[in-house]
Amino acid sequence: xxLITAVVKxxxxxxxxxxxxxxxxxxxTVTEASGYGRQRGHxxxxxGAEYTVDLVPKIRIEVLAEDEDVExxxxxxxxxxxxxxxxxxKVWSVPVETAVRVRTGERGPDAL
Amino acid sequence: xxxxxxxxxxxxxxxxANTGFMLICSALVMLMxxxxxxxxxxxxxxxxxxxxxxxxxxxxxxxxxxxxxYGFSIAFGSDHGSLFGWSSEYVGLSDxxxxxxxxxxxxxxxxxxxFQLMFAIITPALISGALADRVKFTAxxxxxxxxxxxVYFPVAHWVWGDGGWAFDLGVIDFAGGTAVHINAGxxxxxxxxxxxxxxxxxxxxxxxxxxxxxxxxxxxLWFGWFGFNAGSWLGNDDGVGAVMFLNxxxxxxxxxxxxxxxxxxxxxxxxxxxxxxxxxxxxxxxxPSGGAVSPLGAIAVxxxxxxLCAMAVGLKYRFGYDDSxxxxxxxxxxxxxxxxxxxxxxxxxxxxxxxxxxxxxxxxQLGKQAAGVFGVLAYSLVVSAVLAFLIDRxxxxxxxxxxxxxxxDQVEHAETAYDYAGAGGGTSTRSTGPSLAGxxxxxxxxxxxxx
Numbered sequence: 001x002x003l004i005t006a007v008v009k010x011x012x013x014x015x016x017x018x019x020x021x022x023x024x025x026x027x028x029t030v031t032e033a034s035g036y037g038r039q040r041g042h043x044x045x046x047x048g049a050e051y052t053v054d055l056v057p058k059i060r061i062e063v064l065a066e067d068e069d070v071e072x073x074x075x076x077x078x079x080x081x082x083x084x085x086x087x088x089x090k091v092w093s094v095p096v097e098t099a100v101r102v103r104t105g106e107r108g109p110d111a112l
Numbered sequence: 113x114x115x116x117x118x119x120x121x122x123x124x125x126x127x128x129a130n131t132g133f134m135l136i137c138s139a140l141v142m143l144m145x146x147x148x149x150x151x152x153x154x155x156x157x158x159x160x161x162x163x164x165x166x167x168x169x170x171x172x173x174x175x176x177x178x179x180x181x182y183g184f185s186i187a188f189g190s191d192h193g194s195l196f197g198w199s200s201e202y203v204g205l206s207d208x209x210x211x212x213x214x215x216x217x218x219x220x221x222x223x224x225x226x227f228q229l230m231f232a233i234i235t236p237a238l239i240s241g242a243l244a245d246r247v248k249f250t251a252x253x254x255x256x257x258x259x260x261x262x263v264y265f266p267v268a269h270w271v272w273g274d275g276g277w278a279f280d281l282g283v284i285d286f287a288g289g290t291a292v293h294i295n296a297g298x299x300x301x302x303x304x305x306x307x308x309x310x311x312x313x314x315x316x317x318x319x320x321x322x323x324x325x326x327x328x329x330x331x332x333l334w335f336g337w338f339g340f341n342a343g344s345w346l347g348n349d350d351g352v353g354a355v356m357f358l359n360x361x362x363x364x365x366x367x368x369x370x371x372x373x374x375x376x377x378x379x380x381x382x383x384x385x386x387x388x389x390x391x392x393x394x395x396x397x398x399x400p401s402g403g404a405v406s407p408l409g410a411i412a413v414x415x416x417x418x419x420l421c422a423m424a425v426g427l428k429y430r431f432g433y434d435d436s437x438x439x440x441x442x443x444x445x446x447x448x449x450x451x452x453x454x455x456x457x458x459x460x461x462x463x464x465x466x467x468x469x470x471x472x473x474x475x476x477q478l479g480k481q482a483a484g485v486f487g488v489l490a491y492s493l494v495v496s497a498v499l500a501f502l503i504d505r506x507x508x509x510x511x512x513x514x515x516x517x518x519x520x521d522q523v524e525h526a527e528t529a530y531d532y533a534g535a536g537g538g539t540s541t542r543s544t545g546p547s548l549a550g551x552x553x554x555x556x557x558x559x560x561x562x563x
Contacts, residue, residue, distance in 0.1 A: 044319070045375070045379045045380070045381055045383055046319055046385050047383075047386065047389060047425045047426075047441075048422070048425060048426045049426075049429065051317050051319055
């Protein structure tokens with residue numbers, strides 16, 4: 001089992017959600033986040049005084065997936081998140097030891 | 113303020129139309145002080161919003177009372193040495209008949225007194241923008257009381273009072289470029305040179321916390337300014353007030369566009385703060401000049417002031433004085449620009465027959481304007497600095513550094529401007545209250561929110 005995490009542009013959320021649903025993903029978690037990559041935020045001007053705002057708004061999407069689906073899911077998320085412009089974000093996966101469905105106590109793949 | 117309108121051979125009669133007009137104008141000018149509070153309040157950080165609002169609002173309390181007690185008498189009483197006025201019947205405003213007319217005009221003394229009161233209120237409030245985030249509220253209230261007494265009331269007499277030196281010299285200041293804006297801007301500079309910079313000036317980000325509030329304030333200032341400017345002719349019998357109204361609109365529009373154009377070229381964006389600031393710069397600049405120039409002249413006055421003020425707001429970073437919200441850059445520079453431009457653009461056809469350089473009047477009027485500008489500027493700068501120094505040495509002008517950093521609102525007003533703790537519902541926790549009926553509201557986490 002793996003945890004797929006995507007930190008992406010907020011306006012891509014709907015596309016990513018729909019693409020994941022089409023793939024058959026049942027649930028996901030979305031968090032508002034902020035950060036920067038190579039683009040290093042943006043500049044704001046107040047009466048000529050310039051402020052560099054490093055942290056830009058992002059969303060963080062988390063999905064639990066079975067091992068054999070991970071490669072395809074990464075593809076799905078990347079395709080839906082991509083705009084081709086700088087600041088599109090990152091997607092990664094990490095191994096997960098256990099998952100438990102709170103309502104029933106089911107474990108492992110059954111809990112997904 | 114204009115010399116007396118001569119209506120007819122007979123003495124002026126009370127005019128219901130002018131009196132009603134002036135009462136409405138007075139109410140419009142009153143609105144400018146809370147409008148200024150929002151204009152300034154949006155520009156500071158979250159942690160000092162309330163203090164900024166209060167520094168303007170308190171002027172409505174203090175100056176009103178002092179005006180009744182002795183302010184009106186100093187500003188508009190009988191002249192003493194061209195420097196200040198004093199008439200015992202104006203002390204306490206109690207020995208005035210309700211239909212007694214302001215000499216030479218068609219409105220009651222009470223109407224004139226209430227209109228001028230609103231100018232006296234907003235002028236010290238203007239200064240507060242330079243002092244954001246760092247001044248003890250008690251010290252500020254004392255400063256206002258002393259400043260209006262020693263600076264504003266006499267300067268109003270110089271510029272508008274019968275016998276005042278600037279008035280007698282022929283300085284044109286229709287609605288207060290000299291008495292209000294240069295006076296407040298110079299005072300702001302004097303005080304900040306004494307009290308010093310905000311903690312973190314030029315190091316920490318000090319972005320405005322709410323540009324919508326700034327825009328609301330600027331819009332209401334623009335609206336109120338019609339009372340400020342068009343009302344300053346004290347009547348409506350000859351159309352001069354209407355010229356002033358039109359020129360106010362025209363110059364403000366030109367200044368906003370000029371500021372935005374400068375900003376786009378210099379910094380790459382048309383900013384909201386630039387639009388609001390440009391509008392205020394135009395309003396300031398047309399205040400002394402609007403009765404003397406044509407609508408085309410008003411475009412020139414506005415555009416010149418818009419660019420000059422946009423350039424001037426950067427000076428504080430270069431020279432290292434911390435004029436928090438650019439009172440010097442907008443009000444002093446805008447006021448000086450508008451007052452001097454009278455010497456160039458006065459047509460001689462509206463408020464007075466004095467002509468500026470571009471209308472064949474030579475340098476005469478420009479010289480008079482310069483005398484008024486620099487006389488008021490120097491007096492206000494020096495006396496305000498001395499007042500700030502004395503207050504600083506006795507009761508202390510600034511809050512402790514720790515309090516400034518954590519936020520002046522909590523220390524001085526025991527409040528915070530916004531409570532975001534409940535936004536979005538938050539997380540639920542089990543109530544520890546004894547019963548439903550006696551249950552206290554769940555304690556909000558005491559979280560400080562800062563921009």
